[in-house]
Structure formats: structure tokens, C-alpha cells
Amino acid sequence: MTATGALVGIGVGPGDPDLITVKGLRALRAAPVLAYPAPETGESLARAIVAPHLDGTAKTEIPIRMPMVAARFPAREVYDRAARTIGGHLDAGRDVACLCEGDPFFYGSFSFLFERMVERYPVRVIPGVSSLTACAAAAGAPLATRNDVLAVVPATLDEAALRTRLGAADAVAIIKVGRHLAKVRGVLDSLGLLAGARYVERATMERERRLPLAEVDGAKAPYFSMVLVHRRGFAWN
Numbered sequence: 001m002t003a004t005g006a007l008v009g010i011g012v013g014p015g016d017p018d019l020i021t022v023k024g025l026r027a028l029r030a031a032p033v034l035a036y037p038a039p040e041t042g043e044s045l046a047r048a049i050v051a052p053h054l055d056g057t058a059k060t061e062i063p064i065r066m067p068m069v070a071a072r073f074p075a076r077e078v079y080d081r082a083a084r085t086i087g088g089h090l091d092a093g094r095d096v097a098c099l100c101e102g103d104p105f106f107y108g109s110f111s112f113l114f115e116r117m118v119e120r121y122p123v124r125v126i127p128g129v130s131s132l133t134a135c136a137a138a139a140g141a142p143l144a145t146r147n148d149v150l151a152v153v154p155a156t157l158d159e160a161a162l163r164t165r166l167g168a169a170d171a172v173a174i175i176k177v178g179r180h181l182a183k184v185r186g187v188l189d190s191l192g193l194l195a196g197a198r199y200v201e202r203a204t205m206e207r208e209r210r211l212p213l214a215e216v217d218g219a220k221a222p223y224f225s226m227v228l229v230h231r232r233g234f235a236w237n
């Protein structure tokens with residue numbers, strides 16, 4: 001069998017370039033081909049995170065441009081096309097490093113590429129600092145301790161499902177807040193959890209913002225935002 005290159009999914013962390021792992025940095029610098037998710041127009045955040053570490057090394061780059069609209073995500077044709085392009089490099093014996101914001105297997109876009117490649121090519125995954133742990137660090141609030149049950153709940157759930165999930169766990173991280181901010185705030189208020197809810201926006205980035213959820217104005221939040229709640233107020237209580 002002819003040797004092929006390997007696909008390496010690298011978690012580049014939540015935004016701060018210093019939070020990429022040493023292992024991820026080595027793989028990034030070693031690969032001659034670099035793939036990364038990108039919006040249909042404009043720059044890729046994943047690419048921007050690692051830019052300070054590229055030190056001028058010439059690489060073939062594959063921006064995987066996709067619609068950032070929930071109704072069209074994941075865009076199967078985009079990942080099909082990316083898989084073919086990346087496969088061409090792997091067939092030629094070139095390793096490909098594919099960047100993923102946060103961690104590749106924690107709601108990461110790399111999952112959709114992994115699905116298409118793992119049965120045909122060598123694929124390695126290098127974990128990254130996730131938005132979950134980054135937000136907890138920014139908020140200064142441990143996610144869970146001892147026997148706590150931690151739930152990760154998408155704010156995109158309908159109100160009834162959201163209330164059920166929030167009511168069943170000791171600690172909750174609410175992700176994908178966006179335009180669902182008002183709904184999340186209302187459900188937490190109805191459960192008596194609003195006062196202790198912590199809001200974190202753009203964790204580890206230059207415009208990081210953290211404050212009690214009750215003090216957040218407006219009906220929607222940026223894409224990079226999360227709400228953390230613990231039934232005891234703080235996990236150490």
C-alpha cells in the first residue's frame with residue numbers, strides 16, 4: 001500500500017494564541033498543508049489564533065469556507081469538497097493540519113471532516129482548551145466539584161426542554177446563547193437561578209467581558225458567549 005499523509009485535527013483553543021498546546025504547536029509547524037474553517041467572506045478566527053506561531057513558514061492553505069447560518073450548518077457539500085481537496089494532499093503523502101477553535105471533539109467543526117476521512121486515511125486529534133473551561137476560568141467559578149452532575153445545554157432548545165435540562169443538573173454551562181439570551185434569562189429566572197448565573201463573552205480574547213447575567217442588557221449575545229450556573233451558587237459550597 002502506498003503511504004499517505006496524515007490528517008491532524010488541532011484544537012487551537014478559545015482565542016488567546018498562548019493557549020494552544022505544545023503538542024498542537026509542533027504539529028502545526030510540521031505540517032506542509034494547513035486547513036481551517038472560515039466564513040464565506042473575511043478572515044478565519046482559527047487561522048488568526050495561530051498566526052503568531054507560523055513564523056513565516058510557507059504552507060499550502062485550504063480555507064474551508066462555509067455559511068455561518070444555523071439553518072445551513074453543517075453544509076455537507078462544503079465538507080465533501082474539503083474532504084476531496086485534503087484527500088488529494090494526503091494521497092500525495094503530505095500531512096495536513098486542520099485547525100479547530102476550542103477542542104476538535106467538543107462541538108467542533110472538525111467532527112464533520114473526521115467523519116469523512118477516518119476510514120480512508122490516518123487521522124490524529126490533538127485536544128485543545130475548550131470554551132467551557134476558558135469561560136469557567138474567566139468567570140472565576142469552578143464548573144463542578146465532588147459528585148456534581150455537569151450538563152452542557154444548547155440555548156437553541158425550546159423553552160420546555162431548556163427548563164427540564166436546567167432543572168436536572170447541579171451545574172450547567174449554557175452554550176450557543178446568541179439570539180436566545182432573553183429565553184435563557186427567563187427560564188433561569190423562573191427556576192430561581194438567575195441571581196447566581198454568570199455570563200462570559202469572548203473568553204480569553206481582547207474584548208473579553210464577564211458579568212452577572214442579570215446585568216446583561218439586550219435580547220441577544222455574540223456567538224462567543226456562555227452562561228454558567230451552579231445550583232449551590234459556587235461549586236465549593
